[in-house]
Amino acid sequence: MTPSSTTSPSIIAIDGPAASGKSTLGRRLADELGYLFFDTGVMYRAVTWLALQRGVDVNDEAAVTSLAETAQIDVAAPSQEDGRACDVLADGQDITWETRRREVDANVSVVSAYAGVRKALSEQQRRIGKRGRVVMVGRDIGTVVLPEADLKVYLDATADERARRRYDEVRARGENPDYQEILDKVIQRDHIDSTRAVAPLRPAEDAVILDSDRLDADEVFQRVKDLCR
Numbered sequence: 001m002t003p004s005s006t007t008s009p010s011i012i013a014i015d016g017p018a019a020s021g022k023s024t025l026g027r028r029l030a031d032e033l034g035y036l037f038f039d040t041g042v043m044y045r046a047v048t049w050l051a052l053q054r055g056v057d058v059n060d061e062a063a064v065t066s067l068a069e070t071a072q073i074d075v076a077a078p079s080q081e082d083g084r085a086c087d088v089l090a091d092g093q094d095i096t097w098e099t100r101r102r103e104v105d106a107n108v109s110v111v112s113a114y115a116g117v118r119k120a121l122s123e124q125q126r127r128i129g130k131r132g133r134v135v136m137v138g139r140d141i142g143t144v145v146l147p148e149a150d151l152k153v154y155l156d157a158t159a160d161e162r163a164r165r166r167y168d169e170v171r172a173r174g175e176n177p178d179y180q181e182i183l184d185k186v187i188q189r190d191h192i193d194s195t196r197a198v199a200p201l202r203p204a205e206d207a208v209i210l211d212s213d214r215l216d217a218d219e220v221f222q223r224v225k226d227l228c229r
């Protein structure tokens with residue numbers, strides 16, 4: 001064990017809106033501490049992809065909930081070095097990159113607003129998180145999934161800044177995105193995530209709020225590392 005891991009908080013929750021830099025921070029922190037990195041958003045994405053693939057109407061709450069309750073969704077350490085943070089498996093099939101498709105982006109907020117879906121997935125997330133030595137990233141980790149987390153960070157940024165980052169990412173992949181369209185989608189997803197009845201996006205009362213508009217990725221990482229000491 002490294003000296004830092006003996007004194008670091010065991011369960012670290014990082015919440016915040018889409019594209020605020022949570023995954024970059026969480027991945028780096030998990031590497032630094034030798035912890036498991038668990039991005040809980042991939043589970044909501046996996047259920048959404050399964051629904052679309054099986055022809056289940058995403059507006060049919062009962063059908064989507066039943067899918068979330070019965071599908072075997074697993075998150076494992078990355079089996080390939082192709083930029084993935086982890087493997088996402090649904091009923092044994094590797095669907096890591098499928099969960100990043102545009103049609104998943106467009107439908108995942110609706111799916112993740114369903115109470116039954118959240119219950120099924122939160123229980124699995126909680127079981128994994130309670131083992132400790134974990135950095136868990138999501139929207140409701142500090143408030144609902146693991147309110148007992150030892151360190152809670154809420155990483156925020158304005159919609160403009162987050163849309164700009166998404167725009168740069170998409171351009172870097174060789175595509176030619178429309179900035180306004182990306183910004184509209186960011187705003188729409190924020191609205192759904194933060195106004196839903198169950199586990200809406202909000203900082204836990206005891207979360208440390210960091211604004212990534214004013215801090216670059218290295219500065220955010222340094223702040224959180226300091227908090228871990």
Ligand code: DC
Binds near residue numbers: 138141193
């Ligand atoms: O972080 P992300 O973009 O991969 O998240 C995908 C969707 O899942 C997003 O609409 C918010 C939702 N989500 C959630 O409701 N609760 C979580 N703990 C993680 C993600």
